[in-house]
Amino acid sequence: MRTFSQPMFLLVVDVWLFFDRLGVATCFLCCARCSPVQGVCEQCLLALPYPQWSCEKCKDPLTVNDHILCGTCQKQSRMFDSCVAPLEYAFPVSTMLQRVKYNRQIVYARPLVKHLINNLQKDYCDKPWPEALIPVPLHWWKLRKRGFNQAGVIAEQLSKAIDIPVYHHLVKRRNNDQSQQGLSANKRKQNMQNAFALRKPVPYKHVAVVDDVMTTGATTEELCKVLKKHGVETVDVWCVARTPSV
Ligand SMILES: [Zn+2]
Numbered sequence: 001m002r003t004f005s006q007p008m009f010l011l012v013v014d015v016w017l018f019f020d021r022l023g024v025a026t027c028f029l030c031c032a033r034c035s036p037v038q039g040v041c042e043q044c045l046l047a048l049p050y051p052q053w054s055c056e057k058c059k060d061p062l063t064v065n066d067h068i069l070c071g072t073c074q075k076q077s078r079m080f081d082s083c084v085a086p087l088e089y090a091f092p093v094s095t096m097l098q099r100v101k102y103n104r105q106i107v108y109a110r111p112l113v114k115h116l117i118n119n120l121q122k123d124y125c126d127k128p129w130p131e132a133l134i135p136v137p138l139h140w141w142k143l144r145k146r147g148f149n150q151a152g153v154i155a156e157q158l159s160k161a162i163d164i165p166v167y168h169h170l171v172k173r174r175n176n177d178q179s180q181q182g183l184s185a186n187k188r189k190q191n192m193q194n195a196f197a198l199r200k201p202v203p204y205k206h207v208a209v210v211d212d213v214m215t216t217g218a219t220t221e222e223l224c225k226v227l228k229k230h231g232v233e234t235v236d237v238w239c240v241a242r243t244p245s246v
C-alpha cells in the first residue's frame, strides 16, 4: 500500500506545477500520469485515509467496530438526518484541504469532491436526493479577507456533477469567531450558539449542508438547527472529510 509523507508532498507539488505548466496531467500526490479529470492516480486514491469503521449517524471514525454509533450520538440526538463524509481528516487529505482553504489552490479539491460524489451516488441510490445545497457560510469579514468560501467552491463542484442548485446567500453567519481549532467540543458548541440566521425563507423541505471538513459537528449542527426551525424537514450533511473525535 502506498504511503504519503509531508516532505514528499512538498517535492511533488513543485514537480506537479512544472508538468501542469507543460499541459501534462499528472497525479497531485505522486506525479504519475493520470486522467486530468480524476487528478489523483488509482494507487494514490486507494491509499487515501479511509476510516475502517465509522459512526452510522455522524461518520466519526471509530477505532473499533463494536458500536454502530459513536459515544456522542449514543448520548444525544443530532440535528441532521444523515451524513456523508467518506475520508478521515488526516494527511494527505488534510494538507490538500488546507491548500484549498489558505492557498486558494482549488485544484486540490477536485479529486476529493469526485470521491465524495462517488460515495453520494452509492448512498442515495435508494433514497431521495436533497432539493438544494447550502454551503456553510463564512462571516462576511472572513469572506472578504479570504476572498472565497471553500465550502461554496465544493458545493459548486457538487452541483455541476449532480445537478442540484446551490444557494450561497440563504443563510448568513453572525459570529466572526476565531478558528475553532484546539477548542473542546463544549467550547465549540458555546461559540456557535446563534451563529447563523436566515436571510430569507428556505423554499425547500429537504436540503444538504455542504462543508469541507466536519470536526465536532458543532458548526454544522447549529446551521441544521436554524434550517429546521424555519421549516426544513430533512437536512443531510455532506463533507469531504471527518476529523476523528479521539
Ligand atoms: Zn498518485
Ligand SMILES: [Zn+2]
Binding pocket: 055, 056, 057, 058, 059, 060, 069, 070, 071, 072, 073, 074
Ligand atoms: Zn456519531
